[in-house]
Amino acid sequence: MRTKMKTSSFVILMAVGVVVALYTLMPFFLVCINVFKNANGIVANPVGVAGMSIGQLTANISNVVNNSNFNFWYAFGTSALITIISLALLALFGGMAGWVICRNKTKWSTAVYMTFVASMIIPFQVVMLPLISTFRDVGKFVGLSMLQSIPGIVFAYCGFGGAMTVFILTGFVKTIPYALEEAASIDGCSYEGIYFHIIFPLLKPSIVTVTILNGMWIWNDYLLPSLMLGQNGKVKTLPVAVQAFVGSYVKQWDLILTAALLAMIPMIIIFLIAQKQIMNGMVDGAVK
Amino acid sequence: MNANTTGKKVMSLALLVVGTVLMVGSLVMDFTGSGSPMRGPMLIIGALGILAGMYFFPTLARHRGIINFIFLFPLLFCFAVTVIIPLVLGIFYSMTDWNGVKMNAFIGLANYMTMFKDPGFLWSILLTFLFVVFNMVLVNVIGFSLALLCTSRLKGIGFFRAAYFLPNLIGGIVLGYVWQFVFNNVLVKITATAFGMQNSILANTPTAFAAIIVVYIWQYAGYIMLIYINGLVTIPGDVLEAAAIDGASPTLTLFQIKIPMIMSTITICTFLTLTSAFKQFDVNMALTNGSGSVANFLGNYLTNGTQMLALNIYNTAISKNSYALGQAKAVLFFIILACISLIQVRISNSKEVEL
Numbered sequence: 001m002r003t004k005m006k007t008s009s010f011v012i013l014m015a016v017g018v019v020v021a022l023y024t025l026m027p028f029f030l031v032c033i034n035v036f037k038n039a040n041g042i043v044a045n046p047v048g049v050a051g052m053s054i055g056q057l058t059a060n061i062s063n064v065v066n067n068s069n070f071n072f073w074y075a076f077g078t079s080a081l082i083t084i085i086s087l088a089l090l091a092l093f094g095g096m097a098g099w100v101i102c103r104n105k106t107k108w109s110t111a112v113y114m115t116f117v118a119s120m121i122i123p124f125q126v127v128m129l130p131l132i133s134t135f136r137d138v139g140k141f142v143g144l145s146m147l148q149s150i151p152g153i154v155f156a157y158c159g160f161g162g163a164m165t166v167f168i169l170t171g172f173v174k175t176i177p178y179a180l181e182e183a184a185s186i187d188g189c190s191y192e193g194i195y196f197h198i199i200f201p202l203l204k205p206s207i208v209t210v211t212i213l214n215g216m217w218i219w220n221d222y223l224l225p226s227l228m229l230g231q232n233g234k235v236k237t238l239p240v241a242v243q244a245f246v247g248s249y250v251k252q253w254d255l256i257l258t259a260a261l262l263a264m265i266p267m268i269i270i271f272l273i274a275q276k277q278i279m280n281g282m283v284d285g286a287v288k
Numbered sequence: 289m290n291a292n293t294t295g296k297k298v299m300s301l302a303l304l305v306v307g308t309v310l311m312v313g314s315l316v317m318d319f320t321g322s323g324s325p326m327r328g329p330m331l332i333i334g335a336l337g338i339l340a341g342m343y344f345f346p347t348l349a350r351h352r353g354i355i356n357f358i359f360l361f362p363l364l365f366c367f368a369v370t371v372i373i374p375l376v377l378g379i380f381y382s383m384t385d386w387n388g389v390k391m392n393a394f395i396g397l398a399n400y401m402t403m404f405k406d407p408g409f410l411w412s413i414l415l416t417f418l419f420v421v422f423n424m425v426l427v428n429v430i431g432f433s434l435a436l437l438c439t440s441r442l443k444g445i446g447f448f449r450a451a452y453f454l455p456n457l458i459g460g461i462v463l464g465y466v467w468q469f470v471f472n473n474v475l476v477k478i479t480a481t482a483f484g485m486q487n488s489i490l491a492n493t494p495t496a497f498a499a500i501i502v503v504y505i506w507q508y509a510g511y512i513m514l515i516y517i518n519g520l521v522t523i524p525g526d527v528l529e530a531a532a533i534d535g536a537s538p539t540l541t542l543f544q545i546k547i548p549m550i551m552s553t554i555t556i557c558t559f560l561t562l563t564s565a566f567k568q569f570d571v572n573m574a575l576t577n578g579s580g581s582v583a584n585f586l587g588n589y590l591t592n593g594t595q596m597l598a599l600n601i602y603n604t605a606i607s608k609n610s611y612a613l614g615q616a617k618a619v620l621f622f623i624i625l626a627c628i629s630l631i632q633v634r635i636s637n638s639k640e641v642e643l
Contacts, residue, residue, distance in 0.1 A: 010441075010442070013437060013440060013442055014442055014443070016437065017437055017442055017444075017448050020434065020437075020448075020452065021447070021448055021451040021452065023506075024451055024452055024454065024455055024506060024510065025451055025454070026470075027455075027463075027466050027467060027470055027506075028454070030466075030469070030470060030474060031466055031469075034469075042473065043473065045477075046469075046473045046474045046477055047474055047477065047478070089362075093362045093363040093366075094363060096359035096360070096362075096363075097359060097360050097362075097363045097364070099359070100355075100356045100359045100360050101360075104356060112360065112364065115372075116367070119367070119371055119372075121625055121626050121629040122371060122375060122622065123567055123598075123618075123621060123622055123625050124567075125567070125598055125601050125602075125618045125621050125622070126375065126378055126615075126618040126619060126621060126622035127370070127371060127374040127375050127378055128374075128618075129374075129378065129381070129388065129605050129611055129614060129615050129618070130373075130374035130375075130377040130378040130381060130615070131370060131374040132388070133377075133388060133389065134369065134373055134374050134377065135369075136389075138369065142314070142327065142328050142331050142332075143314070143317075143327030143328040143331070144328030144329075144331075144332075155366055155369070155370070156366075156370050158362070158363065158366040158367075158370075159366035159367045159368075159369060159370025159371055160370055160371065162363045162364075162366060162367045163367065163371075165363075166363065190351075191351060191352050191355050192343075192355045192359075195359070216457065219459070220457075220458070220459030220460070221459070222459060222460065222461045222569075222570050222573075223569060223570075223602075227606075238459075239459050239461045239462065242461055242462055242465070243461055243574070246465055246574075253469055253473065256465055256469070257466070257469060260462050260465055260466050263458075263459070263462045264458050264462060267457045267458060268454070268457065271450075271454065271457050275450055278457075279449070279450075279453060279514055282453075282456075282511060282514060283514050283515055283517075283518045286511075286515050286556060286560060287515065287518060287553075287556060
């Protein structure tokens with residue numbers, strides 16, 4: 001297809017590639033070597049390997065994990081729970097809504113769809129302050145705590161992620177031939193059964209896409225949980241915990257970097273396992 | 289068959305009645321001021337009961353409509369409570385003296401007047417626009433160059449791609465602190481030994497601003513690169529082959545064939561970087577928290593030298609406790625973003641017509 005590259009340009013391109021890769025990986029590398037040092041060692045020699053020891057790493061990790069401000073396992077569990085439940089509900093409800101919108105061409109479904117699409121331009125900043133007061137009032141009214149609670153946050157993520165999820169899934173339902181549904185209907189499948197037996201299984205690839213897009217956003221989101229849970233609340237997600245932890249340990253880089261490493265590891269592990277899906281999902285989400 | 293239908297009808301009606309009773313009961317308890325912890329669960333079980341009752345209601349004619357409603361309801365309900373109601377309230381609150389809990393007076397556009405007289409806010413707007421322009425150009429140029437690199441016939445392309453994309457996975461807060469470490473400790477150490485510069489680049493407003501741009505590019509260029517790669521691989525191979533046979537140089541191929549053929553991708557990436565740079569918050573907060581001095585901006589001394597719009601809104605409302613003013617700023621933020629999006633829709637629609 002393409003002509004074979006000249007050796008000189010190959011070497012130059014390769015060198016550029018390696019240099020850029022070194023640059024993008026450099027902060028991760030620095031974090032990785034410095035978690036093996038104590039605070040003084042980091043300040044004295046942040047780049048070198050001097051002062052690194054396994055003992056120091058375990059000490060740093062246990063300091064951070066057992067720290068009452070950070071409480072790693074608790075924050076990790078909270079983040080994981082919020083992310084997983086939100087993703088499952090978004091996939092389920094998003095698919096249902098996308099299917100109904102796509103298969104019913106009425107004034108109402110078009111209006112609902114247009115509202116969802118238009119709402120994608122709404123920045124979080126413009127709704128965040130009234131959101132807190134609305135949730136406080138609704139919570140008081142129904143007698144459930146909507147702020148400072150995991151169900152409340154999941155509810156908020158279903159609301160915010162809904163528009164994009166419906167948009168992508170509706171686009172995908174359009175590509176599923178309607179004849180399939182007619183055939184199922186003739187064979188005696190109920191209307192709701194068509195969705196669960198025919199459409200939902202076919203939606204899987206695009207559900208993976210929306211799950212990746214929503215997952216990256218929900219797992220890393222700071223602003224929404226920090227506003228809803230509060231900086232010093234009992235329930236904390238990982239980003240909120242990191243922020244609270246750093247706030248209380250200014251310049252204690254051994255602890256801060258260890259906390260950062262612990263916060264990064266889950267995402268990196270998932271990326272190493274599902275690299276291809278994640279990269280494709282991110283592109284699909286942007287292009288659609 | 290008949291007995292079955294009757295049974296279903298009874299069950300459905302029973303569920304509807306129980307659901308309504310529970311919901312009404314919990315609302316009555318709400319108005320009578322009962323502090324019973326059962327109030328919330330009662331409401332939810334009641335709502336679920338009504339939905340289940342509707343589902344089991346044995347009617348062939350209405351069944352489709354009922355299922356449509358049940359399928360749409362959960363997401364629409366969440367969406368209305370988290371987006372639509374706060375948006376409407378927010379636009380209203382921006383014209384009042386709202387303090388986050390209650391409002392006392394409607395004050396018209398006074399908040400908007402105050403906001404435009406605040407030099408710190410004007411500085412934030414200016415800074416955000418600068419940031420957006422710098423990033424839109426730099427992220428796209430770098431992302432596109434990396435995409436070219438990653439579609440060439442190098443060895444280890446998969447590794448490069450993953451390495452460039454990796455920063456995009458990590459949340460802005462964590463990244464911000466890691467880079468704060470890099471700038472304040474590692475870089476200072478290097479510059480101190482090499483040039484005798486003891487100050488961190490984060491301590492000086494212009495360099496701190498440059499630092500935020502560097503971190504943003506580092507985080508975002510890999511993502512933009514992936515989208516460009518996706519665009520580049522859709523260019524048909526025979527077109528490139530034809531160009532090569534006709535003796536087109538690689539530069540000519542790039543500017544005359546590749547770039548024109550991925551114009552829609554360029555539009556997508558441009559607007560993606562535009563909106564995302566405009567909304568930048570996490571890195572800004574973790575890296576500098578908006579600090580930095582500006583000696584003279586419109587005759588004022590400012591201390592929010594690196595504070596961009598999103599952070600300015602947050603600090604106005606949360607740190608300074610001026611909720612109504614912060615909300616007014618947020619409405620302006622929304623209007624600007626809405627205009628950008630409308631322009632984007634225009635451009636991509638006109639492109640489609642041309643094709």
